[in-house]
Amino acid sequence: MSFSSLLRIDRNAFINALKESTLNLDEAVESVIAFRDHLANDLFNIQYEILITARKQNHQKPELLSKLLGIDSNLSRELLQNDSVEFCFPVIRNDRSELAHGVVIKTSETFTNVNSAKQHIDRLSKVVRQCFSVIFNTSVVDNSFMLPLYIALMIGEVKQNYIFTGGLDDNLNIKPCKKFHEKERACLKIGKKLLGYEQFSNAEEVLRFLTCQSYDVAFLICFSDKRDKDYLNYSYEKLAKKIDGAIKRELFEKISDTRLIYAAPSLKKGYFDQQIHALYKEINKIVSHGAIPHISFIGPASLAMGIGMALGAHDPVVLYHYQNNEYYRVIDLRKDSRIIKRPKQLTCLKKITFEETGKVKIVLS
Structure with missing residues (x-):
């Protein structure tokens, strides 16, 4: 079967053959050009796969892309040879959410294969003061690709388990995304978390988040029958400040599936070990997601001691004491988690007399 026949009869088979690098690229391009007017949205997918395949095969014929994309040989050569970054973003297609893909390549002029995205790409190019080309695998109907595109330009491929969505204004403020929760479903299907306007206000925040080695996060523990939800939320915000x-609490809870307010009724006899185990598990989950927990505790002091024994001196934590409507940092193990295990050097002796008994005691300070 000829390439043109395969393209007419089964476009999915044609695209899969491109992905598997089993098609001759020159003949494939000729078939696409001959059948271009009948491809509709599939044309973008085929253009994308041909570019990806050509780069994988180290294809050195710029005229190949010149014919396919209608560009000059210099730009074609840059698309084949310059460094590239692939990115993805969710879209709604026929009332269904799915992932779209793009590849961005720094070039001497700005270009895209999807005309509806050109105005947004031109504007972003002016904001970041550099030229680049973007090849999409699908048509684009809004500007929600701009945040993931900006991330790809600035720091490269996102290694973490996140996908981003959202438009950007000239100050890199993130715009609300239409049908965010519908798009989120496409990400959850592949085990990814969708992040955007609901978690960040500006694209620079996203870059700091992605490049940060560790996160400081408030963790409030409360064992009480008297503290309601409003009080706990207020206390948490006070601690976080x-x-x-x-x-942000909402962001970390989403990416880690943890609760940063651990609320339980007053501790009852016989539940001591159970609660220590549950709290240790929750704190360990926070630490395993690259965070340093800043902990404040409302409850029996004996339980706090038990949690400290369970944690040991392996991971950095920061402990706070609440007094007179204020939080005070009392132990900080971020620089050295074993500092509390070292004996404190004797500095002086103090003599204290208790007048009511007349007894003398010697204490260390």
């Missing part, structure tokens, strides 16, 4: 650069 004491932490420089603390990650």
Whole structure:
């Protein structure tokens, strides 16, 4: 069967053959050009796969892309040879959410294969003051690709388990995304978390989040029958404000599937070990997601001691004491988690007399 026949009869088979690099690229391009007017949205997918395949095969014929994309040989050569970054973003197609793909390549002029995206790409090019080309595998109906495109330009491929969506204005503020929760479903299907306007206000925040080695996060523990939800939320925000650069509660809870307010009734006899185990598990989950927990505890002091024994001196944590409507940092193990295990050097002796008994005691300070 000829390439043209395969393209007419089964476009999915044609695209799969491109992905598997089993098609001769020159003949494939000639078939696409001859059948271009009948391909509709599939044309973008085929253009994308031909570019990806040509780069994988180290194809050195710029005229191939010149014919396919209608561009000059210099730009074609740049698309084949310059460094590239692939990215993805969710779209709604026929009332269904799915993932779209793009590849961005720094070039001497700005170009895209999807005309409806050109105005957004031109504007972003002016904001970042550099030229680049973007080849999409599908048509684009809004500007929600701009945030993931900006991330790809600035720091490269996102290695973490996240997908981003959202338009950008000239100040890189993130715009609300239409049908965010519908798009989220496409990401969850492949085990990814969708992040955007609901978690970040500006694209620079996203870059800091993605390049940060660890996150400082407030973690409030409460064992009480008297504290309601409003009180706990207020207390949490008060604690979070004491932490420089603390990650937002909503963001961290989403990416880690943890609760940053651990609320339980007053501790009952016989549940001590069970609660220590549950809290240790929750704190360990926070740490395993690259965060340093800043912990404040409302409840029996004996339980706090038990949690400390369970945690040991392996991971950095910061502990706070609440007094007079204020949080005070009392132990900080971020630089050295074993500092509390070292004996404190004797500095002086103090003599204290208790007048009511007349007894003398010696204490260390």
